[in-house]
Amino acid sequence: MTATCGMCERNLEAGYLCPGAALALAERLERMPKLYEALAGFLSPAARGITERVSLVLSEPGLPVDEAVLDLRYGGIALVLEQWRSDVQRVRGWGEPAVIGDVTGRVLRASRWLGMELPWIADCYPAAGDLAREVKELESFVLSIIGALPDRGRRIGQCVAVDTSGVICGAVLRHHNGETRIVCPWCTCVYEAEDFLMLKTLQPEEAP
Numbered sequence: 113m114t115a116t117c118g119m120c121e122r123n124l125e126a127g128y129l130c131p132g133a134a135l136a137l138a139e140r141l142e143r144m145p146k147l148y149e150a151l152a153g154f155l156s157p158a159a160r161g162i163t164e165r166v167s168l169v170l171s172e173p174g175l176p177v178d179e180a181v182l183d184l185r186y187g188g189i190a191l192v193l194e195q196w197r198s199d200v201q202r203v204r205g206w207g208e209p210a211v212i213g214d215v216t217g218r219v220l221r222a223s224r225w226l227g228m229e230l231p232w233i234a235d236c237y238p239a240a241g242d243l244a245r246e247v248k249e250l251e252s253f254v255l256s257i258i259g260a261l262p263d264r265g266r267r268i269g270q271c272v273a274v275d276t277s278g279v280i281c282g283a284v285l286r287h288h289n290g291e292t293r294i295v296c297p298w299c300t301c302v303y304e305a306e307d308f309l310m311l312k313t314l315q316p317e318e319a320p
């Protein structure tokens with residue numbers, strides 16, 4: 113085995129991202145347009161209510177909008193995603209992508225495109241780990257501003273799937289509100305809601 117995951121450095125048979133890292137990247141790309149939208153509420157220093165905004169504006173006319181938010185909204189997020197898209201297209205020998213439309217549309221198109229090309233990126237793109245890391249950092253940065261941490265989910269237990277060589281997967285499985293099934297981040301085995309109880313009874317003994 114010579115390949116390793118560019119994110120977590122697990123050994124891989126081939127490729128540049130393990131299934132878990134690829135899934136996490138897919139989810140981040142899917143969330144990115146929503147995070148971008150959420151930033152709009154932080155463009156003004158007083159996104160707290162009309163009355164408060166009026167008094168703030170009146171009392172502190174020079175109060176600047178958050179520059180970090182401005183950067184992210186008017187360039188930052190779109191540029192980061194577009195630069196990665198451009199590089200993936202370059203590596204594949206395709207032309208430069210056209211950058212058109214408003215920033216909202218650009219963020220949406222670039223994240224969708226990267227999401228759709230993810231199988232190729234995980235398998236064949238040597239910089240996949242850097243891409244995944246940068247998208248993760250971008251997301252953390254946005255979250256540090258909008259303050260909404262992602263739902264980490266409730267720990268259900270460890271994955272009990274056994275691979276062909278008899279090794280138990282052991283990945284930590286988390287359940288997020290509203291989910292009716294859990295997909296293991298390592299082995300991608302699927303647990304339906306009715307399996308959750310079975311999963312609990314099969315857990316290895318561990319300290320609470």
Ligand SMILES: [Zn+2]
Pocket residue numbers: 117118119120121122129130131132133
């Ligand atoms: Zn990995």
Ligand SMILES: [Zn+2]
Pocket residue numbers: 271272273281282283296297298299300301
């Ligand atoms: Zn598993």
